[in-house]
Amino acid sequence: MSLLNEPLQFGVAARPARVTLAGAGPGDPELLTVKAANALRAASVVLYDHLVSKAVIDLVPSTASRLYVGKEAGNHTLSQESIIELMIRLARAGRPVLRLKGGDPYVFGRGGEEVQALAAHGIPFEVIPGISAAQGAAAYAGIPLTHRDHARTLVFVTGHLRSEGAERVVDLDWPMLARPHQTVVIYMGVGTLPVICSQLMAHGASPETPAALVERATLPDQRTVAGTLQTLPTLALVHDVRPPAIIMIGGVVSLHEQLGAINVPGTVSLSDG
Ligand code: SAH
Numbered sequence: 001m002s003l004l005n006e007p008l009q010f011g012v013a014a015r016p017a018r019v020t021l022a023g024a025g026p027g028d029p030e031l032l033t034v035k036a037a038n039a040l041r042a043a044s045v046v047l048y049d050h051l052v053s054k055a056v057i058d059l060v061p062s063t064a065s066r067l068y069v070g071k072e073a074g075n076h077t078l079s080q081e082s083i084i085e086l087m088i089r090l091a092r093a094g095r096p097v098l099r100l101k102g103g104d105p106y107v108f109g110r111g112g113e114e115v116q117a118l119a120a121h122g123i124p125f126e127v128i129p130g131i132s133a134a135q136g137a138a139a140y141a142g143i144p145l146t147h148r149d150h151a152r153t154l155v156f157v158t159g160h161l162r163s164e165g166a167e168r169v170v171d172l173d174w175p176m177l178a179r180p181h182q183t184v185v186i187y188m189g190v191g192t193l194p195v196i197c198s199q200l201m202a203h204g205a206s207p208e209t210p211a212a213l214v215e216r217a218t219l220p221d222q223r224t225v226a227g228t229l230q231t232l233p234t235l236a237l238v239h240d241v242r243p244p245a246i247i248m249i250g251g252v253v254s255l256h257e258q259l260g261a262i263n264v265p266g267t268v269s270l271s272d273g
Contacts, residue, residue: 014094017095023103024102025218026135027056044065050070069086083114102133103132108187136217137214143256143259151251151252153179153183157177159247183250207229211226212224212249225239235270
């Protein structure tokens with residue numbers, strides 16, 4: 001995209017306009033909050049990420065400028081710094097900005113970093129929460145995040161790889177994540193699923209611990225692949241699961257069999273059972 005190369009000649013307004021950081025939810029446009037939907041309808045400049053579903057973007061008025069700022073794994077259309085810089089320049093020019101982010105802006109979306117930069121530059125901002133992928137996947141795949149028989153602790157973690165010198169590592173608190181009676185939800189973990197499952201088992205989690213992948217949660221083509229820590233990596237390969245997908249681990253995943261099929265008749269559910 002040429003945005004960065006264009007000489008953006010914005011004027012400077014007496015007072016900067018507001019930036020609204022809104023959660024777009026996991027995909028189904030009906031999962032937008034009323035507040036986010038109102039902000040969308042009133043928007044004049046919308047900056048959105050890869051994970052914001054097309055059905056949500058379609059709600060933006062045709063008169064508004066829509067700027068795709070990317071962010072597929074390893075393929076950032078604009079760098080994080082350029083996105084922040086663009087928002088600041090637009091706001092300073094008196095143009096209110098709607099920054100749409102997949103799910104909830106404050107869950108693994110770098111929303112915190114973006115508003116920190118806005119705050120540091122004196123730009124007024126507002127944050128509208130969204131339904132995060134974990135909640136969307138839970139409801140639409142029939143996997144309650146907590147349940148008194150299965151989990152009283154709920155953990156959200158990122159399975160994203162971190163560079164450590166030449167090495168790429170998943171740097172997580174494995175002993176904590178391997179504990180029983182909890183639900184572990186892993187964002188950005190499709191590529192590292194085999195490492196995640198083997199590390200959890202190496203740290204004492206039972207190989208029989210129920211585990212599932214929910215791909216494209218809440219979208220019409222949502223798929224759930226359910227198995228155990230032992231079987232899920234192979235099932236993911238066999239069924240060619242691709243991002244965006246979320247990993248759910250723990251006893252609650254066993255409820256998918258009973259609650260998943262009834263919930264959303266159109267969705268595909270695959271398991272090794
Ligand atoms: N802020 C977002 C998360 C951004 S991190 C939120 O609150 O949901 C990106 C990760 O979110 C993806 O790698 C995937 O693990 C998860 N994700 C986002 N949308 C998803 C969807 N519709 N289905 C499954 N996982 C999704």
